[in-house]
Amino acid sequence: MTCRFCNKEKGPKKKKKQEGGGNDHVVVMNRKFRNSEIEAILSLFPLLYIGNGSSSACPLHLIVEEISVNINRCVIASNAKTARKKVYLLSLEPALFQMKSNNLGAVRSSRVKMGDLSASWVLENPVDGRHDHPKSFQMVEDPFQSGMTFEEKTEHPPDDHQAGVGELPYSRLSSMSPVKLKRREMRQERRNLRTAELIGKDKEANNQMAAAAIERSKGFDPIVKGKYSIWRSDYESPNSDSTLKLMLDQIIMAKAYANIAKSKNESNLYNSLMKHSKLSQHAIGEASSDVELHSSALNRAKAMGRVLSIAKDKLYDCLTVERKLRAMLQSTEENVSDLKKKSAFLTQLAAKTVPKPLHCLPLQLASDYFLLGYHSREDVNKEKLQDPSLYHYAIFSDNVLATSVVVNSTVLHAKEPNKHVFHVVTDKLNYAAMRMWFLVNPPVGATIQVENIDDFKWLNSSSCSVLRQLESARLQEYYFKANHPSSLSLGSDHLKYRNPKYLSLLNHLRFYLPDVYPKLDKILFLDDDIVVQKDLTPLWSVDLQGMVNGAVETCKESFHRYDKYLNFSNPIIYANFDPNACGWAFGMNIFDLKEWRKRNITGIYHRWQDMNEDRTLWKLGTLPPGLITFYNLTHPLDRGWHALGLGYDPALNQTAIENAAVIHYNGNYKPWLDLAISKYKAYWSKYVMFDNPYLRLCSISE
Structure with a gap:
């Protein structure tokens, strides 16, 4: 038999020798090694224990000598396969040998776990001349600590025979x-x-949540009444008006002590307090913050402080001061209440009073309408007035300037102006002026029809509940007699509904749209206090889903729900409507006139209007009866179609x-009035033709 290590003939199998038992071979753990293998092992573990498993151990120099003697000779083992597996640096066992030396110089062995050794240890063959070649190695790191996967690099030797069974992979430390390594790698x-x-x-979930949050936020109004924001000027600095507040408090205390001084005959102190109070008031003037105060204000505050200190020493009595301050507080509250009522009355008066320039304009237009012969002109494009395939608008107004802005802004943003038809209805007093304006200032491409509401003979007291109510003595006394209760005593809520517009038949004509335009299928109703900023033709394509009215809901806040408009203490209202139902806005409404006729909406309006003759179901106006008439018949439009509140909310x-x-x-602050909120007025005024001769003649300017 030939030895597979040295290619020499071997004799019959002999009994296994003891450790170092001859010069022919060296026995290490029942296995014989080549000299290169032994040198490599000794270079790593110089105190390696070599023996046959007995309790005795050879001194290190004897082991080295024995190896050096047999360095070029074949090594034979009784069980080479088993020994080879154990000596592959125990790569298949979870331990290595660690050598310890006793006092006699002998070598003993113990076990150490692979995890306790450094992962950077690499085995090399010290007698192998191929150090320039990359070594075979394997790194094993904790994937949960390093975040790296197992990486295995192997350089296959060029000799296929050496890569066979007899190869010793010294580099395998695991x-x-x-x-198992492959399985761990696959698991990782x-x-x-x-x-x-x-x-x-x-x-993906975060993106979906963000998109949902953005979409949901569109349904909320970001405006909060009162606007408690750190960016407000009130919060620029916590002490921005500390001096002003101090001086105002000093004036209040000075008046309180002055009254006490007067009651105790302290005339000198009384005069001093009143004098400094007037000086402080003069120094404050109309200032609303410290920066607006007069330069002498701080000195005034110091002087007032000294006088108040003297008054406190002489006059201070807790109960007396408390009574005086309570009396002053009550008096001030009464004054504030009276001023609020006066303010509400004056605001309502200003809102329903026509300014002189706006009164001048219809007079000039009406005069020229008859003097210049425009009254004999016929309407053009009559065939378009009843064409249901076109875009029809209904505007009911007695305000020429406001109506012109609505028409101009709509036509300017229309993609196909020639397909837009405007039906303007006004009263007898303003008919000539309204028609004259659109005859001399026709919108480009669009068709305009101006009608007089008095020409609608079918609209009379027998068919119209509002006209019938106006003929009642109680309503006439409530609105037109001078002996009704004082308007000021009723407060702003009642004053609002005393505006003549709430009794105007023009305002209630919106409930008769199918009768006014019997051949139309859809119509867009517009108030005269709106401005159009985009093309409105997509509204005709909105699917109302069987509803009659398409409108923007206004229930973003609690005071725009049904219970704020209707009297739910009345059992009829309570039984038929939900107090938390969402309100909506008149001003821009798309109406399906086919569905209107089918459901007899005008008849529903008449029935509820007759039931409210004594004004117990709701106050006057068109929105409450509109909410009732179109209850569960209104399709909500996207909020971007209609922005409200520019007439009352700054x-x-x-x-x-x-x-x-x-x-x-x-609201009351219409853009054509001096009451208008200045920052909103520009949206309206840019559609006013200020270069028009009639506007210049009446001094209507920006």
Whole structure:
């Protein structure tokens, strides 16, 4: 038999020798090694224990000598396969040999776990001349600590025979088999894939949540009444008006002490307090912050402080001062209440009073209408007036200038102006002026029809509840007699509904649209206090889903729900309507006239209007009966179509105003009045033709 290490013939199998038992071979753990293998092992573990498992141990120099003697000779082992597996640096066992030396110089062995050794240890063959070649090695790191996967690099030797059974992979430090390492690598790969998948899902979920939050936020109005924001001027500095507040408090205390001084005959102190009070008031003037105070204000405050200190020493009595301050507080509250009532009355008066320039304009137009012969002109494009395939608008107004702005702004943003038809209805007093304006200033491409409401003979007291109510003595006394209760005593809520517009038949004509335009299928109703900022033709394509009215809901705030408009203490209202139902706005409404006729909406309006003859169901106006008439018959439009509140709320979102298709100046502060909120007026005035001769003649300017 030939030895597979040295290619020499071997004799019959002999009994296994003891440790170092001859010069022919060296026995290490029942296995014989080549000299290169032994040198490599000794270079790593110089105190390696070599023996046959007995309790005795050879001194290190004897082992080295024995190896050097047999360095070029064949090594034979009784069980080479088993010995080879154990000596591959115990790569298949979870321990290595660690040598310890006793006092006699002998070598003993103990075990150490692979995890306790450095992962940077690499085995090299010290007698192998191929140090320039890359070594075979394997790194095993904790994937949960380093975040790296197992990496295995192997340089296959060029000799296929050496890569066979007899090869010693000195570089394998791991106690795991390649199969286990491969499994761990595959597990780690699956973990990484699962982690990436979860991260991706997490990002996708976050994106979906963000998109949902953005979409939901569009349904909320970002405006909060009072606007408690750190960016307000009130919050620029916590002490921005500390001096002003101090001086105002000093004046209050000075008046209180002056009254006490007067009651105790302290005339000198009384005169001093009143004098400094007037000086402080003069120093404050109309200032609303410290920066607006007069330069002498701080000195005035110091002087007042000294006088108050003297008054406190002489006059201070807790109960007396408390009574005086309570009396002053009550008096001040009464004054504030009276001033609020006066303010409400004057605001309502200004809102329903026609300014001189606006009174001049219809007079000039009406005069020229008859003097210049425009009254004999016929309407053009009559065939378009009843064409249901076109875009029809209804505007009911007695304000020439406001109506012109509505028409101009709508036509300017229309993509096909020639397909737009405006039906303007006004009263007898303003008919000539309204018709004259659109005859001399026709909108480019669009068709205009101006009608007189008095020409609608079918609209009489027998068919119209509002006209019938106006003929009642109680209503006439309530609105037109001078002996009704004082307007001031009723407060602003009642004053609002004393505006003549709430009794105007023009205001109630919106409930008779199918009768006014019997051949039309759809019509867009517009108030005269709106401005159009986008093309409105897509509204005709909105699916109302069987509803009659398409409108923007206004229930973003609690005071725009049904219970704020209707009297739910009345059992009829309570039984038929939900107090928390969402309100909506008149001003821009798309009406399906086919569905209107089918459901007899005008008949519903008449029935409820007759039931409210004594004004117990709701106050006067058109919105409450509109909410009742179109209850559960209104399709909500996107909020971007209609922005409201420009006639009463100075704290609206500027972005929402600019992005809205229609902006509405509902409220008392109309854009053509001096009451108008200045920052909103520009949206309206840019559609006014200030270079028009009639406007210049009546001194209507920006």
